[in-house]
Amino acid sequence: MWTFYLSLTFLLLILTILPKIQHSHWVFRVPEFGKIQITFFTVVTFILGFFVSHSEYLWYFQGLLILMFIHHSIILIKYTPLYPVKKFSQKYKSSDKVHFISVNVYQFNTEYDRFIELIEKCKPDMFLTMESNGDWEKALRKLEKEYPFQHKVTLENTYGIHFYSKLKIESSQTHYFVADDIPSIEAHLKTEDGFSFVFFGVHPPPPSPTEEETSKERDGDLLSAAKRITE
Incomplete structure (x- = not known):
């Protein structure tokens, strides 16, 4: 012992x-x-x-x-809830709260209805799926009426990424910061009360025996997104 x-x-x-x-x-x-x-x-x-x-x-x-x-x-x-969070007073140009869900759906998972039920229950203003391929894109079409604004990057390599929003997407683009098969999404949105903001969706490859030998691509993807945000 x-x-x-x-x-x-x-x-x-x-x-x-x-x-x-x-x-x-x-x-x-x-x-x-x-x-x-x-x-x-x-x-x-x-x-x-x-x-x-x-x-x-x-x-x-x-x-x-x-x-x-x-x-x-x-x-x-x-x-955790034990850590005090600094609260900022709402500014003149601020908007109401925006509710968001981000989910790695796992490409080979076929429980599409279970995820759709989650979205219908929580009713977020926007949501992002990672590892979403063509089958997932087809399954999520039933949500497009409720989420009329989308940016889709459909891939079959576990790095597909889809963004759905109730808020208006004024412009959006796909970035390939570190590799031509690992996308990131940049979307410029506007709320109903006229508040504009930018959303970034990233899914960098983790360092692991089955993914990337080093963390260089993950770090590069996150740093590139951070640099883009500051521009």
């Missing part, structure tokens, strides 16, 4: 340290996607520590787990 406890502790430590190393290979970037799971297993391992043999070194490792938990919690708490 002590060996198992130590193995878990060192594995969690490695997964915590790897993203801190400035390297684009997927080995260093993948742990960034598992912070919730890493935090959960950190707590589980800490509790497990009270059931292992009482080694004189136990609290050195328990203290290490506490530090790792604090480290991950500082990052994760920003995405």
Whole structure:
């Protein structure tokens, strides 16, 4: 049990340290996607520590787990209701709230009606689908009456992307920032009360053994979109 406890502790430590190393290979970037799971297993391992043999070194490792938990919690708490959000007063040219849904539908998923029911239930002002191919585009046609403004990039490589809006799209374009088969959408919209804003929809490839060996394309796509936003 002590060996198992130590193995878990060192594995969690490695997964915590790897993203801190400035390297684009997927080995260093993948742990960034598992912070919730890493935090959960950190707590589980800490509790497990009270059931292992009482080694004189136990609290050195328990203290290490506490530090790792604090480290991950500082990052994760920003995405919870516990974190205070700065509220800005509405300006003269501001519009009402805009409700938006973004979903990775998974290209090979055929539960089209389930997604359509979600949209009909939540009634967002606009929504974005990722990994949507030709079959998904056909299935979503029944929503086009309710969402008369669209920008579609239909692909069969799991990087298709479709944008539907109740708000008027004054202009839109497709960007290929890092590769000619990985699109991003830029749409200029206007609300009913005349407030204009720009929407960007991106779906960069994640660094992983089955996608991209490094995070260069993901980082490049996000940085290119950010640069475009500031222009």
